[in-house]
Amino acid sequence: MARILITSALPYINGIKHLGNLVGSQLPADLYARYCRARGHEVMFICATDEHGTPAELAAAKAGKPVAQYCAEMHSVQTELANGFKLSFDHYGRSSSARNHTLTQHLAARLAAAGLIEEVAEKQVYSNADGRFLPDRYIEGTCPNCGYERARGDQCENCTKQLDPIDLINPRSAISGSTDLEVRDTKHLFLRQSKLRDTLDQWIDSQQGWPVLTTSIAKKWLHDGDGLQDRGITRDLDWGVPVQFDGAPWQGMDGKVFYVWFDAPIEYIAATAEWADAQGLDDSAWQRWWREDMGADDVRYVQFMGKDNVPFHTLSFPATLMGANFDKSEPWKLVDYIKSFNYLNYDGGQFSTSLGRGVFMDQALSILPADYWRWWLLSHAPENNDSEFTWENFQASVNKDLADVLGNLVSRVTKFCRSKFGEVVPEGGALGAREAQLVDDLAKGLDSYQKVMDAMMVRRSAQDLRALWVLGNEYLQEAAPWSTFKTDPESAAAQIRLSLNLIRFYAVISQPFIPDAAARVMEAINCDDWSWPDDVASALNMLPAGHAFTVPEVLFAKITDDQRAEWEAQFSGQT
RNA sequence: GGGCCUGUAGCUCAAUUGGUUAGAGCAGAGCGCUCAUAACGCUUUGGUUGGGGGUUCGAGUCCCUCCGGGCCUACCA
Numbered sequence: 001m002a003r004i005l006i007t008s009a010l011p012y013i014n015g016i017k018h019l020g021n022l023v024g025s026q027l028p029a030d031l032y033a034r035y036c037r038a039r040g041h042e043v044m045f046i047c048a049t050d051e052h053g054t055p056a057e058l059a060a061a062k063a064g065k066p067v068a069q070y071c072a073e074m075h076s077v078q079t080e081l082a083n084g085f086k087l088s089f090d091h092y093g094r095s096s097s098a099r100n101h102t103l104t105q106h107l108a109a110r111l112a113a114a115g116l117i118e119e120v121a122e123k124q125v126y127s128n129a130d131g132r133f134l135p136d137r138y139i140e141g142t143c144p145n146c147g148y149e150r151a152r153g154d155q156c157e158n159c160t161k162q163l164d165p166i167d168l169i170n171p172r173s174a175i176s177g178s179t180d181l182e183v184r185d186t187k188h189l190f191l192r193q194s195k196l197r198d199t200l201d202q203w204i205d206s207q208q209g210w211p212v213l214t215t216s217i218a219k220k221w222l223h224d225g226d227g228l229q230d231r232g233i234t235r236d237l238d239w240g241v242p243v244q245f246d247g248a249p250w251q252g253m254d255g256k257v258f259y260v261w262f263d264a265p266i267e268y269i270a271a272t273a274e275w276a277d278a279q280g281l282d283d284s285a286w287q288r289w290w291r292e293d294m295g296a297d298d299v300r301y302v303q304f305m306g307k308d309n310v311p312f313h314t315l316s317f318p319a320t321l322m323g324a325n326f327d328k329s330e331p332w333k334l335v336d337y338i339k340s341f342n343y344l345n346y347d348g349g350q351f352s353t354s355l356g357r358g359v360f361m362d363q364a365l366s367i368l369p370a371d372y373w374r375w376w377l378l379s380h381a382p383e384n385n386d387s388e389f390t391w392e393n394f395q396a397s398v399n400k401d402l403a404d405v406l407g408n409l410v411s412r413v414t415k416f417c418r419s420k421f422g423e424v425v426p427e428g429g430a431l432g433a434r435e436a437q438l439v440d441d442l443a444k445g446l447d448s449y450q451k452v453m454d455a456m457m458v459r460r461s462a463q464d465l466r467a468l469w470v471l472g473n474e475y476l477q478e479a480a481p482w483s484t485f486k487t488d489p490e491s492a493a494a495q496i497r498l499s500l501n502l503i504r505f506y507a508v509i510s511q512p513f514i515p516d517a518a519a520r521v522m523e524a525i526n527c528d529d530w531s532w533p534d535d536v537a538s539a540l541n542m543l544p545a546g547h548a549f550t551v552p553e554v555l556f557a558k559i560t561d562d563q564r565a566e567w568e569a570q571f572s573g574q575t
Numbered sequence: 576g577g578g579c580c581u582g583u584a585g586c587u588c589a590a591u592u593g594g595u596u597a598g599a600g601c602a603g604a605g606c607g608c609u610c611a612u613a614a615c616g617c618u619u620u621g622g623u624u625g626g627g628g629g630u631u632c633g634a635g636u637c638c639c640u641c642c643g644g645g646c647c648u649a650c651c652a
Contacts (some may be wrong), residue, residue, distance in 0.1 A: 012652055055651060068634080107607055124650090137651045141591070154650060165650090215581050217647070224578070229649060283590060342580085342646075356637065384588090385581060393587070396601060412634030419610080459588075470615095477608070477616040483608095496610095554612055 003298055005289050006033045006331070007268045007311075008520060009305035010050035010095060013074050014059035016081065018351040018360045019389065023377040024306035028339065028458050030087045032302065032377055034512035035453045037088075038532050046291050047082070048093035048271040049075045052240040052480060053260035054135050058175060067239045071096060081361045085370045086515045091278065093271030095263055096239075096443040100270035104241045104263040105248070107324050108233070112249040113192065114326035118230065119189045119250060125153070125165050129178030133186065133236040134165075136334030138175055141168030152457045184498065189243065189250065190230045191262070193319040197228040197278075199317055203334070211383075213307055214338045218314035231316060232407055233262040258433065263315035269332070283495075292331040301338045302456070303322035310340050339456050341351045342382035347572075357388070358572050367567060371514040372398050372489055372556070379462035391568045395559045402514070406514050407555035410521060412476065413499040414551040420485055427545030438475045438498075442535045453512075465510060472502050498547065500525060517555050524552035 008029035011017050028046060033045035051071045059069035075094055082092055093332075094100075111117050125134050140151035144167050148156055153165030154175070165171060172179045193200075204218050222228050234243050243250075269290050276285040288295030303313055313335065321332040323420025345351070364373050365458035376394050379401070380387050417426065449464040476499060485492035504527055511518035511530070522528060526549045533539030543549075 010652095014652090050652070055652060134650095137652085152651095155648090211645090213580075220578060220647070221649070224648075231649070235650085259650085264652080308652080311647090311649070312652095345645095380587075387587085393601090397587085399612095400601065403612060408612055408614045412614075414611095416610040463588085466600080473615050474617095476610080480608075481609085482608090482610045506591095523585095556612080559610065 001040050001042060002036075003289075004033075004044075005296075005467045006036070006043060006045045007300040007301075007366070008045075008047040008089075009303075009309045010048050010264050010267060011078060012053075012055065013051040013071050013078075014055045014193055015074070015353060016077065016360045016362050018346075018353065018358050019364060019373065019377060020346070020351045020358070021306070022085065022361060023344050023381055024341040025304045025309075025379055026087050027085070028341065028381060029304035029456065030089075031086075031461075032339075032453075032456055033088055034515065036510060038508070038530070039450075040532065043090070044272060044275075045090045046093070046268055046271045046275070047087070047513045048091075049078055049093055049095075050092055050264045050267070050390065051075070052263060053168040053235075054138065054237065057132075057239050059235065059389050059396050060295060064250045067330055068096070077088045077362075081365070082535065084365045085361065085374065088515075091271050091275030092340055093267060093274040095260075095267040095270075097267070097270055097274055099277070100263060101241045101271040103270045103512050104258055104266045106245075107266060107271060107320055108258065108262075109188070109247065109249055109332065110324035110326070111320065115324045116192045116195060116323040116326070118248070119185045119187055119231075120190045120193050120232070121185065121233075122497040123173070123183050124186050124236070125181050126546045127173040127178055128180045128182065129176050130173050132179070133184070134173060134175070135235075136163075136165050138173065138202060139165045139168060140169050140174045140231045141165075141171035143478075144169055150406070160427070186236055188232045188234045188256070189253070189383060190544060191316065191319065191499070192230050194228050194230050196319045196322060197222060200228070200318060201204070203318065203322075204314060207337075210338055211340055213342070214310055214340045216313065216338075217307065219308040221311050221315055223322075223387075228315065233259045235259050237246055258301045261312050261316065262320070266320070284399075290333045292333055294331045299333055300337075301335050302339065303335050305341070307340050307342055310338070313338055334380075337456075340390070342379075342384070342386045344380075344382050344387055344389055347391070347568075348388070357572070358400050360431070363571070367563075368559075369516060372402065372559075375462070376560055377460055379466075381458040383457070383459055391564045394560075395564045399558045401466055402556040403516075403558045405466060405473065406415050406510070407517075409469065409472050409476070409506075409554055410503050412551065413496065413503060414524070414549070416482065417496045417500060418551050420497065422487075423545050423549055425497050425500055425545050425547040425549065425553065426493035427497070428499075429488075429490035429492070431494055431498060432491075434475065437497070438471065438541060439537050441471050442468065442505070442540075442552060446533065446536060448508065462513065465513060468509065469506060472499070472506065475499075475502075497543070497545060500541055501543050504543060505536075506541055508533060508539075520552055520555065525549040 006029055009025040033043050035441035057067050063070055079092055125139055136153035140150055142149050143151035143156040171181055174252050184463045201222050234256045237257050241263050243253040243256040272286040272289055290296055318334055325331050346358035376397050445468045452460040479495045481492040481495040504525055507518040507521040508530055
């Protein structure tokens with residue numbers, strides 16, 4: 001039994017996430033967490049909402065609510081959706097929590113003590129009308145390079161040239177449209193991560209088997225141009241973790257908060273502390289996951305994220321934790337494996353929140369059960385390339401895999417048994433060569449499934465699982481208990497007894513992918529023993545003769561052509 | 576501009592890192608079964624591995640070049 005710490009990239013607070021966000025981090029993380037628990041490992045699975053930053057403030061303003069209230073409400077909405085998708089977080093925290101405030105400030109002070117914080121004087125655009133400093137991309141104007149009139153202050157979307165906001169012609173606030181802008185002096189704290197470049201480089205080199213996507217992005221940032229750049233970790237905002245606090249090792253930072261990308265990953269740790277608080281446990285309960293000097297030395301830490309998050313998780317966050325341990329007194333647990341994902345597109349384009357294009361988490365659950373989405377998304381996870389959601393593919397995959405291959409198998413076995421033997425596991429008969437063959441095939445298939453699940457090969461795992469389901473249909477076809485029954489009812493009884501056990505076997509091993517359906521199957525066959533089938537033969541002997549069960553309702557209703565057409569129109573975003 | 580990823584059957588993807596005849600699922604065709612959600616099983620059609628050149632006994636895999644798709648490029652998060 002191992003101890004496995006799993007974190008999913010934090011979903012941002014300013015709205016409901018779409019399926020692309022879900023499949024890029026939370027869903028595969030949940031798959032892995034469920035699998036690890038099922039194998040008997042001790043798991044801590046952490047996620048949280050990422051609540052700070054300009055977009056949160058703007059979204060709150062748009063909703064006409066104080067930002068704290070807005071975030072609290074959106075957090076509960078996202079919590080509900082996470083529950084709806086059966087994301088099995090041990091804790092779903094908030095980056096705005098008191099725990100994160102304290103820890104973020106503590107780590108910043110440690111970095112200062114390490115000489116890794118630098119105060120930098122800057123000039124930044126202030127909007128009088130909006131009463132706030134504007135991040136570069138919230139300033140719009142005419143591109144000095146190509147004349148595009150809606151260029152953003154960081155980059156022109158038209159000619160892709162990198163810009164400085166002061167280069168823009170006729171600059172205006174992207175928030176209010178106001179042109180009443182001025183350049184003000186301000187100062188910010190910078191994380192001197194350039195000093196850790198070689199350390200980070202060696203650390204990444206020492207990691208085994210990370211996805212190319214992960215290492216290539218990290219290497220790019222480490223070695224591109226002048227190498228890893230220092231990074232501002234504070235912002236002139238109201239909502240966030242205050243930079244000025246009791247005992248802060250710097251002065252004159254009033255009214256500033258830490259940049260969301262500094263405090264967000266720290267929330268992984270803080271959320272674990274929130275978990276301990278919620279459980280009524282003391283600090284040692286979370287420290288044994290995060291402090292190598294307090295019991296975390298045997299923890300394996302795995303992170304899941306979309307590719308846009310990789311730089312922060314391979315560089316900034318490790319730099320923060322390494323820096324905080326400058327005197328060897330705070331050995332924080334660093335990540336052991338980073339599983340990163342490409343993007344999911346929607347029917348020939350990108351998901352778009354602003355255009356209402358694509359399927360969002362709340363909409364998805366309103367039209368179909370979570371398992372449908374979990375299965376399709378995981379079996380098509382964008383591991384090597386961006387992948388694409390189409391309704392046609394979704395319908396075909398779900399109907400074939402879930403309804404026909406698995407659902408129908410459950411149906412045909414339980415209904416046959418009911419009609420010939422009643423709703424009870426039949427007794428008598430003996431297993432023969434074909435049954436031994438099945439056990440052998442299942443053992444081989446299960447071994448492969450476990451290997452790819454251990455390796456977090458998501459699509460491959462779905463394929464292997466499906467292949468295991470198929471073995472059941474093949475067996476049934478050959479054993480043909482409906483024929484056997486006519487001449488040798490005892491043998492048919494043995495075959496069906498095995499088949500009913502096979503259904504439990506499938507529920508247990510499929511649970512990480514489709515937890516609701518698995519639970520329904522277990523309920524129907526009246527079994528609550530979810531123990532992993534380490535030995536296939538004995539796992540298929542678990543439900544004894546005489547054990548009562550009920551025939552479950554149709555596990556997966558098929559998606560009809562009419563439904564597909566309706567949804568296709570509904571979510572096209574061209575209303 | 577720079578960097579990285581990618582292009583394999585109509586569709587979605589494999590191919591143990593250079594090694595026999597490039598494999599699966601879906602879709603299509605044929606047969607079988609009749610327990611089951613018109614489900615299941617078996618058989619089968621289908622590829623000049625984006626184009627071209629090169630290295631090698633041998634290339635989907637390595638090199639060059641051209642074409643196409645995507646991502647990142649540090650103040651959205």
